Amino acid sequence: MPGKEFTDPCVDCKDAEASLTVRGRRLCSNCYIHYANGKVFRRMERYRLRKNAPKDRRRKLLLPLSYGVSSTVLLHMLNGQLERQAAGGPYARVAYDLHVLVVDPSTISPSNPSCEERFAAVQQRYPMHTYTQIPFHSILQRDPEIKDTMTEFAGPGFVDDVSRSDQELLDAFRASIQSATSRVDIDNILLNRLIVVCAKEYGCEGILWGDSDSRLAAKSLANVAKGRGSSLTWQVCDGPSPWDVQFTFPLRDLFKSELELYAKQIPGLEDIIIPDQPVSENMSNRTLSIDELLMQYVQTQGAKYPGVMANVVRTVTKLQPAPVSEGQVRCALCGASAGSVEDLTGAVPGAGTQTDDHESRFCYGCARSRPDLVNR
Numbered sequence: 001m002p003g004k005e006f007t008d009p010c011v012d013c014k015d016a017e018a019s020l021t022v023r024g025r026r027l028c029s030n031c032y033i034h035y036a037n038g039k040v041f042r043r044m045e046r047y048r049l050r051k052n053a054p055k056d057r058r059r060k061l062l063l064p065l066s067y068g069v070s071s072t073v074l075l076h077m078l079n080g081q082l083e084r085q086a087a088g089g090p091y092a093r094v095a096y097d098l099h100v101l102v103v104d105p106s107t108i109s110p111s112n113p114s115c116e117e118r119f120a121a122v123q124q125r126y127p128m129h130t131y132t133q134i135p136f137h138s139i140l141q142r143d144p145e146i147k148d149t150m151t152e153f154a155g156p157g158f159v160d161d162v163s164r165s166d167q168e169l170l171d172a173f174r175a176s177i178q179s180a181t182s183r184v185d186i187d188n189i190l191l192n193r194l195i196v197v198c199a200k201e202y203g204c205e206g207i208l209w210g211d212s213d214s215r216l217a218a219k220s221l222a223n224v225a226k227g228r229g230s231s232l233t234w235q236v237c238d239g240p241s242p243w244d245v246q247f248t249f250p251l252r253d254l255f256k257s258e259l260e261l262y263a264k265q266i267p268g269l270e271d272i273i274i275p276d277q278p279v280s281e282n283m284s285n286r287t288l289s290i291d292e293l294l295m296q297y298v299q300t301q302g303a304k305y306p307g308v309m310a311n312v313v314r315t316v317t318k319l320q321p322a323p324v325s326e327g328q329v330r331c332a333l334c335g336a337s338a339g340s341v342e343d344l345t346g347a348v349p350g351a352g353t354q355t356d357d358h359e360s361r362f363c364y365g366c367a368r369s370r371p372d373l374v375n376r
């Protein structure tokens with residue numbers, strides 16, 4: 001039988017009509033899925049199935065799911081890989097167990113939809129994993145030090161009223177931070193902390209973050225702008241974090257637009273994803289945080305010059321974490337090295353005259369995000 005004729009054959013399999021263009025190559029849907037999966041599985045090598053792995057102690061990894069396109073696609077990809085491993089015959093084993101953690105999006109921002117149905121749908125669709133959903137304010141219960149840290153950070157006013165619920169406390173704390181940039185900055189730190197605490201509570205040795213290459217590039221630029229350059233090594237690079245939990249960013253070789261394209265190829269996946277809110281509709285550039293602004297920039301410019309954005313992340317990946325030597329303190333809020341105690345007193349504008357210990361418990365980046373009391 002003569003071979004099928006295609007007007008626009010896929011350059012990989014040459015056995016199907018190409019339906020999309022990826023990095024200048026015309027591919028069919030299946031080959032694109034294969035291509036994107038390959039990029040992610042390569043980043044998961046650290047956790048591959050090992051022949052002599054102890055049978056009684058399987059590795060456990062935490063996947064924080066925000067229902068954004070990236071973390072949802074990551075769950076879909078890893079689920080597929082684990083399902084294939086589990087289906088490999090009577091002695092089949094999977095390389096690790098996945099614990100999916102959802103910090104209820106409606107407790108992070110009231111503009112997010114309620115996600116009870118999504119939570120049920122995602123468990124039904126990927127039933128082989130463990131799932132937990134928690135509210136954002138549960139950080140006050142799970143993280144024993146956070147209340148003291150928040151009190152020092154925002155001033156004692158916000159914990160004065162003992163009748164306040166955890167949710168009210170967290171709301172008051174977040175409301176005390178004035179600029180959009182600082183609010184998003186501190187929210188991200190609190191979310192990070194909550195996720196790390198949960199990873200430890202569930203016995204997970206690592207966290208699989210759903211950051212795309214675009215997101216990592218935006219995060220790199222934003223962190224430098226916010227004076228948080230020193231935490232880039234664990235916020236962007238694969239490796240150990242200050243909390244003894246391994247951080248991995250398996251989507252680091254895919255742009256956000258490529259993950260959106262991936263989601264379109266998988267029937268039903270877009271029903272789980274919460275679409276990004278169009279920026280122009282609900283906020284002006286003045287109320288955008290620097291994180292949001294840079295994400296917008298990376299996505300628009302990244303579409304034109306994808307190599308440049310990939311380069312930002314590749315450059316950061318070459319950074320070595322600064323060793324924490326004796327006499328150095330870790331920031332009470334974000335865990336970054338806060339320098340030596342002497343360094344810090346002078347690091348914050350206006351804080352040079354303050355000599356109390358509290359001041360030195362925060363790094364430069366966090367001190368900059370503090371409510372106005374520092375700069376008064």
Ligand SMILES: [Zn+2]
Nearest residue numbers: 010013028031
């Ligand atoms: Zn193909």
Ligand SMILES: [Zn+2]
Nearest residue numbers: 331334363366
């Ligand atoms: Zn800090």
